[in-house]
Amino acid sequence: MSLLVKGARVISPGDNLDKEIDILIKKGVIEKIAKGIKAPKAKIINAKGKVAVPGLIDMHTHLREPGREDKESLYTGSLAAVAGGFTAVACMANTNPPLDSEQDMEYIYTEAKKIGLVDILPIAAVTKNMEQKELTEAAKLKKAGAVALSEDGHPILNSSFMRHALEYANMYGLIIICHCEDKALSAGGVMNEGYMSSLLGLKGIPAEAEAIIVSRDINLARRTSGRIHIAHVSCKESVALIRQAKKEGVKITAETCPHYFSLSDEELKEYDANFKVNPPLRAKEDIAAIKEALADNTIDIIVSDHAPHLESEKELEFDRAPFGMTGLETSLGVSYGLVEEKVLSLGELVNKMSVRPAGIFGLDKGSLKEGDAADITVIDLSTSWVVKKENFKSKGGNSAFIGKELKARATEVIFSGRLVMENGKVL
Numbered sequence: 001m002s003l004l005v006k007g008a009r010v011i012s013p014g015d016n017l018d019k020e021i022d023i024l025i026k027k028g029v030i031e032k033i034a035k036g037i038k039a040p041k042a043k044i045i046n047a048k049g050k051v052a053v054p055g056l057i058d059m060h061t062h063l064r065e066p067g068r069e070d071k072e073s074l075y076t077g078s079l080a081a082v083a084g085g086f087t088a089v090a091c092m093a094n095t096n097p098p099l100d101s102e103q104d105m106e107y108i109y110t111e112a113k114k115i116g117l118v119d120i121l122p123i124a125a126v127t128k129n130m131e132q133k134e135l136t137e138a139a140k141l142k143k144a145g146a147v148a149l150s151e152d153g154h155p156i157l158n159s160s161f162m163r164h165a166l167e168y169a170n171m172y173g174l175i176i177i178c179h180c181e182d183k184a185l186s187a188g189g190v191m192n193e194g195y196m197s198s199l200l201g202l203k204g205i206p207a208e209a210e211a212i213i214v215s216r217d218i219n220l221a222r223r224t225s226g227r228i229h230i231a232h233v234s235c236k237e238s239v240a241l242i243r244q245a246k247k248e249g250v251k252i253t254a255e256t257c258p259h260y261f262s263l264s265d266e267e268l269k270e271y272d273a274n275f276k277v278n279p280p281l282r283a284k285e286d287i288a289a290i291k292e293a294l295a296d297n298t299i300d301i302i303v304s305d306h307a308p309h310l311e312s313e314k315e316l317e318f319d320r321a322p323f324g325m326t327g328l329e330t331s332l333g334v335s336y337g338l339v340e341e342k343v344l345s346l347g348e349l350v351n352k353m354s355v356r357p358a359g360i361f362g363l364d365k366g367s368l369k370e371g372d373a374a375d376i377t378v379i380d381l382s383t384s385w386v387v388k389k390e391n392f393k394s395k396g397g398n399s400a401f402i403g404k405e406l407k408a409r410a411t412e413v414i415f416s417g418r419l420v421m422e423n424g425k426v427l
């Protein structure tokens with residue numbers, strides 16, 4: 001069936017497009033973008049007063065399959081992704097067992113296709129079984145569709161090993177997504193080290209635990225000419241290092257997550273483990289630095305780091321609860337706060353949630369022009385909604401935003417030319 005998105009303000013920064021215009025979709029692709037399209041047989045999506053953007057892309061999610069389907073599965077993760085307005089998500093390799101082989105890549109692609117709600121793009125481990133003893137086979141993984149390599153969840157602490165990984169990944173055009181954490185400095189820590197950790201009597205993780213490894217990875221990327229992408233940037237020290245490295249021409253890009261620019265370590269005063277993430281929520285001045293870095297493109301993209309955990313685990317005492325919060329269903333709403341605060345324009349936000357992720361990782365996505373596969377997100381900017389756990393599609397209820405009022409919400413999602421969400425309901 002063909003679809004006609006009518007009357008939306010279409011914002012596609014990669015195509016220099018920002019105007020009220022119609023989009024006709026036929027057989028999975030954008031057939032026509034023009035004013036006043038008439039297509040009597042098409043299903044009409046009345047998007048007057050809304051915006052339509054290239055399908056949002058989340059390059060950092062934990063979908064937990066295989067191994068922890070009690071926390072999330074490719075299916076429930078796909079539902080959550082659509083509900084959040086995404087048409088593509090990249091899933092991290094720290095599953096059980098880890099995604100480290102061609103068969104694992106095939107498994108993800110096959111299952112995602114069967115589910116048919118979003119593209120799920122596998123990120124492969126850097127090392128076999130994530131044991132950091134032997135490198136995975138980058139050439140084969142790339143061929144099987146790995147979009148990047150990462151040991152996210154764990155840093156690669158052996159610098160020589162990291163150097164070889166970069167050299168090897170670079171030969172096959174793969175980016176390494178770096179989880180930067182000096183484990184000796186972060187050991188035993190459960191929140192940001194600073195005034196709040198002293199006040200609460202919780203062991204802190206200093207910003208330097210992140211920045212020292214960011215600095216090392218920048219040095220190794222410079223040495224090897226390898227491409228690095230810094231995961232979940234949380235502190236001002238990392239921002240300064242990345243900004244400088246970019247000036248020098250190091251092949252580096254970076255991401256942050258909605259919680260790092262909207263929540264500070266002061267949130268931890270209730271000892272609610274839903275605010276426990278790794279890296280930890282930092283101080284107010286870090287939030288300011290992250291926003292500045294988003295505005296000047298030191299930080300290229302926004303990702304959710306969607307990390308579902310069981311309620312029973314998050315209810316453990318703070319020290320013992322696992323790190324991580326869900327994010328697929330709140331990422332857009334929280335990130336829209338940046339537009340309201342005038343940190344980013346709406347077009348810049350679309351850049352960071354669709355255009356740039358596609359560009360950095362070489363995906364044929366993030367644009368809206370005739371002939372493109374039709375991945376489109378329609379967003380209502382005038383709505384406001386309260387985040388409720390019972391409305392989540394994700395199996396994880398461990399969100400720091402429950403009870404918060406957010407603006408902006410995806411109401412329609414078109415994936416590969418099919419309507420997969422309509423009026424805010426996943427079909």
Ligand code: DOR
Nearest residue numbers: 062153277278307323324
């Ligand atoms: O908070 C986090 N949760 N940080 C990570 O690096 C890993 C993730 C997870 O897998 O739960």
Ligand code: ZN
Nearest residue numbers: 092152153305
């Ligand atoms: Zn992660």
